[in-house]
Amino acid sequence: MSLHAQDDPELRRAQEERLRAVWAPPQGLFLRWSDTNNDRVGVWYTLTAFAFMLFAGVLALIMRTQLAAPDNDLVSANTFNQLFTLHGSMMMFLFAVPMFEAVSILILPQLLGARDLPFPRLSAFGYWSFLIGGVFVSGSIFFNAAPDGGWFMYPPLTTRTDLSGLGADIWMLGLSFIEVSSVAAAVELIVGVLKCRPPGMRLNLMPLYAWYILVVAVMILFAFPPLIAGDILFEMERLLNWPFFDASRGGDPLLWQHLFWIFGHPEVYIIFLPSIALFAMLVPTFARRHLLGYPWIVLAAVGTAFLSFGLWVHHMFTTGLPKISLAFFSAASEAVVIPTGVQIFVFIATLWAGRVVWSTPLLFASGSLAIFVIGGLTGVMVAVAPFDWQAHDTYFVVAHLHYVLIGGTLMPLFAGLYYYWPMITGKKLSDRLGRTAFWMLFIGANLTFFPMHFSGLEGMPRRVFTYPAELGIGGLNLASTLGAYLFAAGVAVICVDLALSPRRAVGKRNPWDAGTLEWVEDPGDDTHWGVRCVPLVTSRYPLWDQKDFVKKVDEGRFFLPDAEEGRRETIVTTVLDARPLSVIRLGTPSFKPMLTSVALGGVFILTTYHLYWAALVCGFATLAMVLWWLWTGTAEIPEKECKPIGHGIELPLYVSGSSSPGWWAMFITMMADATAFSGLVFGYYFFWTRHDDFPPEGMDAAPGMFWPLVAMGGSLASWAVTVAAREVHARGGVGAARMLLVAGIALSAVGVYAGLAGPWLAGMDPEAHVYPAIVWTLAVWTAAHSGVAIIMMGYTLARSLAGRMTPRHDAEIRNITVYMHFLALTAVVTYATIGLFPEVA
Amino acid sequence: MKRGLPGWARRLRVTLWTLIVPPTTWAVHFLFSYLWASISCAKVGAFATVPVLFLIGTILALIVIAASGWIAWMQSRTPGDAPPHQDSTDVDRLRFLAKSTLLLSGLSFVGVVFTALPVVFIGDCR
Numbered sequence: 030m031s032l033h034a035q036d037d038p039e040l041r042r043a044q045e046e047r048l049r050a051v052w053a054p055p056q057g058l059f060l061r062w063s064d065t066n067n068d069r070v071g072v073w074y075t076l077t078a079f080a081f082m083l084f085a086g087v088l089a090l091i092m093r094t095q096l097a098a099p100d101n102d103l104v105s106a107n108t109f110n111q112l113f114t115l116h117g118s119m120m121m122f123l124f125a126v127p128m129f130e131a132v133s134i135l136i137l138p139q140l141l142g143a144r145d146l147p148f149p150r151l152s153a154f155g156y157w158s159f160l161i162g163g164v165f166v167s168g169s170i171f172f173n174a175a176p177d178g179g180w181f182m183y184p185p186l187t188t189r190t191d192l193s194g195l196g197a198d199i200w201m202l203g204l205s206f207i208e209v210s211s212v213a214a215a216v217e218l219i220v221g222v223l224k225c226r227p228p229g230m231r232l233n234l235m236p237l238y239a240w241y242i243l244v245v246a247v248m249i250l251f252a253f254p255p256l257i258a259g260d261i262l263f264e265m266e267r268l269l270n271w272p273f274f275d276a277s278r279g280g281d282p283l284l285w286q287h288l289f290w291i292f293g294h295p296e297v298y299i300i301f302l303p304s305i306a307l308f309a310m311l312v313p314t315f316a317r318r319h320l321l322g323y324p325w326i327v328l329a330a331v332g333t334a335f336l337s338f339g340l341w342v343h344h345m346f347t348t349g350l351p352k353i354s355l356a357f358f359s360a361a362s363e364a365v366v367i368p369t370g371v372q373i374f375v376f377i378a379t380l381w382a383g384r385v386v387w388s389t390p391l392l393f394a395s396g397s398l399a400i401f402v403i404g405g406l407t408g409v410m411v412a413v414a415p416f417d418w419q420a421h422d423t424y425f426v427v428a429h430l431h432y433v434l435i436g437g438t439l440m441p442l443f444a445g446l447y448y449y450w451p452m453i454t455g456k457k458l459s460d461r462l463g464r465t466a467f468w469m470l471f472i473g474a475n476l477t478f479f480p481m482h483f484s485g486l487e488g489m490p491r492r493v494f495t496y497p498a499e500l501g502i503g504g505l506n507l508a509s510t511l512g513a514y515l516f517a518a519g520v521a522v523i524c525v526d527l528a529l530s531p532r533r534a535v536g537k538r539n540p541w542d543a544g545t546l547e548w549v550e551d552p553g554d555d556t557h558w559g560v561r562c563v564p565l566v567t568s569r570y571p572l573w574d575q576k577d578f579v580k581k582v583d584e585g586r587f588f589l590p591d592a593e594e595g596r597r598e599t600i601v602t603t604v605l606d607a608r609p610l611s612v613i614r615l616g617t618p619s620f621k622p623m624l625t626s627v628a629l630g631g632v633f634i635l636t637t638y639h640l641y642w643a644a645l646v647c648g649f650a651t652l653a654m655v656l657w658w659l660w661t662g663t664a665e666i667p668e669k670e671c672k673p674i675g676h677g678i679e680l681p682l683y684v685s686g687s688s689s690p691g692w693w694a695m696f697i698t699m700m701a702d703a704t705a706f707s708g709l710v711f712g713y714y715f716f717w718t719r720h721d722d723f724p725p726e727g728m729d730a731a732p733g734m735f736w737p738l739v740a741m742g743g744s745l746a747s748w749a750v751t752v753a754a755r756e757v758h759a760r761g762g763v764g765a766a767r768m769l770l771v772a773g774i775a776l777s778a779v780g781v782y783a784g785l786a787g788p789w790l791a792g793m794d795p796e797a798h799v800y801p802a803i804v805w806t807l808a809v810w811t812a813a814h815s816g817v818a819i820i821m822m823g824y825t826l827a828r829s830l831a832g833r834m835t836p837r838h839d840a841e842i843r844n845i846t847v848y849m850h851f852l853a854l855t856a857v858v859t860y861a862t863i864g865l866f867p868e869v870a
Numbered sequence: 871m872k873r874g875l876p877g878w879a880r881r882l883r884v885t886l887w888t889l890i891v892p893p894t895t896w897a898v899h900f901l902f903s904y905l906w907a908s909i910s911c912a913k914v915g916a917f918a919t920v921p922v923l924f925l926i927g928t929i930l931a932l933i934v935i936a937a938s939g940w941i942a943w944m945q946s947r948t949p950g951d952a953p954p955h956q957d958s959t960d961v962d963r964l965r966f967l968a969k970s971t972l973l974l975s976g977l978s979f980v981g982v983v984f985t986a987l988p989v990v991f992i993g994d995c996r
Contacts, residue, residue, distance in 0.1 A: 231963040233956065233967070325973065331890065332893060350908075351908065353994075354908055357903050357907065359988075360984040361900065568957075606963060
């Protein structure tokens with residue numbers, strides 16, 4: 030396609046027809062739910078997360094009503110426990126994190142000039158998992174079965190089934206299910222940012238939102254898996270009586286706190302950074318200038334991400350750890366102020382240096398900064414261990430965390446809502462209602478939470494359902510309750526504004542006159558193709574800096590302006606310099622993602638009710654669905670090698686290895702898997718450090734060295750065989766590669782058998798003591814991974830036999846090799862730990 | 871590239887991986903410090919009087935961070951336009967990443983010093 034050809038309006042119209050047809054959403058009452066396009070799934074996701082926020086907000090209002098007066102008896106202590114547990118859990122897991130994913134799925138493709146993210150069906154799968162898990166968890170309160178152990182679920186209160194009912198299982202299993210969707214979204218977003226940028230958008234031109242998303246998605250990969258590991262141990266204790274947190278059998282409740290807060294503290298930054306990223310988009314727009322100090326923002330995002338992992342123990346300052354340990358975490362908590370401060374100053378400096386347009390989104394943004402700074406300052410206070418010993422578990426901490434979360438997450442999201450609503454719907458929200466809502470929220474938040482500093486210092490503990498009048502904090506609590514109602518009324522005004530939106534007329538395109546790519550498309554028309562053509566980007570603010578940019582996009586003068594073969598496509602580029610690498614075909618609407626998440630949901634939900642056989646059936650159904658999905662929807666051999674994308678450039682339609690998004694998805698998923706595994710290994714060495722009876726007398730030789738070393742050998746051999754198969758296959762030795770895969774399956778089976786034989790033949794009883802329990806856990810984890818390797822190799826073999834994998838088209842074997850690298854590492858660590866370490870120690 | 875940069879450092883490419891070397895070093899040092907403290911307190915039962923191991927680890931971390939900062943600084947001086955490095959060119963991308971790495975080195979250096987300080991001020995395991 031030459032530039033010249035695009036001058037022909039007939040051709041352009043024909044191209045648009047084809048694009049429109051290819052990207053048309055499925056219609057009909059039922060079929061429309063099979064959609065996978067980001068503009069539909071992103072909207073569902075956002076609305077669902079918003080609905081969960083409203084629900085969790087109502088729970089908070091009930092709590093504040095209960096606390097309005099001393100000795101109130103509106104709700105019982107039991108109900109109150111359910112209310113605050115569900116409020117915290119929902120705001121974190123069903124609002125803040127999913128909202129970040131939802132917004133990113135919605136706007137990231139546009140921001141990157143891509144037609145969609147690389148795995149649209151994965152987004153849909155994440156959404157359905159989120160919806161099912163979310164309804165399951167939040168609905169429990171209507172059956173008086175909601176979790177009631179606090180959103181941190183500290184054992185032993187929560188692991189003892191006589192002290193906590195079904196609620197703890199609902200929390201663990203329901204939220205584990207939702208964590209699956211978080212990790213899925215993280216994979217999607219990382220690959221999207223790294224591989225789907227438009228040509229020319231090198232790393233130094235990436236929109237800051239994309240930088241933040243990249244950083245946050247990577248944080249999810251390292252933060253969520255330790256919680257998943259903790260959840261596994263937790264449910265093993267509840268369902269199978271394996272004593273990980275039971276001190277009477279060598280366990281330790283502190284292990285849960287470690288695993289929970291290794292997730293829990295970074296989590297705060299996981300929800301803070303994307304909201305700040307929205308600032309990074311709207312501040313330059315309203316300052317009418319480029320953002321100052323672009324590398325400083327990258328410093329702030331990356332620096333905060335790293336430091337935030339060194340803070341988890343500051344939630345555990347009062348657990349009696351050695352002071353020297355506490356001091357390390359106190360130091361890291363103080364250090365995180367540096368990057369956090371940097372980003373706030375960058376925004377202030379940009380506004381200072383620009384010609385500011387005072388719009389509603391900017392009002393929300395600046396108001397939230399003010400609130401956030403107060404929360405940050407009290408954060409410095411509680412990071413100092415001696416102060417924390419005084420303020421711990423009082424309302425002072427409640428005040429601190431709500432200032433941080435409302436200033437750092439909620440209000441920026443409202444700023445983003447007012448800013449991006451015209452991009453999604455084409456209509457602006459009301460300035461008058463927006464400003465009214467802002468002031469109600471701003472005053473309401475301060476009135477609610479500022480008095481809590483004082484009620485905390487006066488001695489009001491957290492999580493109490495009432496307090497005596499003699500404490501003298503009735504007035505402070507009444508003020509907080511009034512503030513909460515004002516805040517809720519502010520949210521209601523925003524809801525009214527949103528509800529009125531469908532009646533309003535479509536406004537002009539790019540109403541804020543912003544400079545970044547997401548404003549290129551006209552939301553007013555009925556196109557769902559993401560971008561009319563993938564642009565060539567040479568500036569951070571192409572709409573401001575590149576001549577006739579929007580016109581050229583509209584006329585399809587950049588890349589891939591057509592869909593000749595009737596396929597949904599986007600361009601894949603290199604990580605550093607965004608050089609075009611290939612054209613990929615994207616997943617089309619399908620019910621497979623939804624059905625897969627229903628099947629997987631069955632595994633989690635049925636396990637909650639101890640219906641193990643039914644859960645097992647759902648497990649097999651999930652596996653079958655995944656295989657069906659992969660077989661029919663991935664690594665398709667295209668009808669031709671290359672296709673032109675315009676300007677004389679031809680790109681291949683099939684790539685494998687590190688150039689392909691699939692390989693990256695596997696690599697990133699395995700990073701998450703390895704992190705979860707390291708959480709379990711941490712458990713083993715944690716017990717060893719803290720307990721002299723680990724391993725206990727009489728069990729110190731188990732499971733012996735023989736079987737673990739055989740299992741290690743089998744796993745390493747199957748890894749070596751897979752690598753050999755990949756190499757032989759690439760050189761044309763299809764038959765030899767198939768033989769090697771068969772050998773790999775046999776060797777992995779040795780890994781499964783020998784891995785389990787160690788603890789089994791040593792007669793280790795996991796219910797007796799934590800040592801056999803953790804040894805079994807590591808062995809089962811690794812053996813299960815060897816089992817998955819068998820399935821993967823079988824699948825690859827089947828693809829080869831079916832003619833769907835050839836030496837030129839070898840994505841499957843390259844992807845499973847990545848898996849095998851991680852499996853080899855897992856096997857070495859596991860079997861060295863359970864087989865060799867007891868000998869050394 | 872000015873003189874003073876050895877050949878091997880000049881050949882180092884700036885990638886996303888080099889960007890995370892300084893903070894990763896901080897993370898490794900942090901983990902090392904925590905493990906050193908908790909294992910020596912739990913297994914030896916006392917704070918090591920002469921924390922030689924800790925000292926070596928800290929100096930090593932600071933050297934790695936300082937070295938990657940220095941390399942990044944030299945690379946950020948690759949001839950080209952003045953900041954803000956916002957053109958779609960190889961040089962601008964390299965200088966942007968080098969500068970970001972340099973800034974992260976500074977932050978990580980401070981982070982390591984912060985982490986090391988408690989050992990100076992707290993002398994026991996209580």
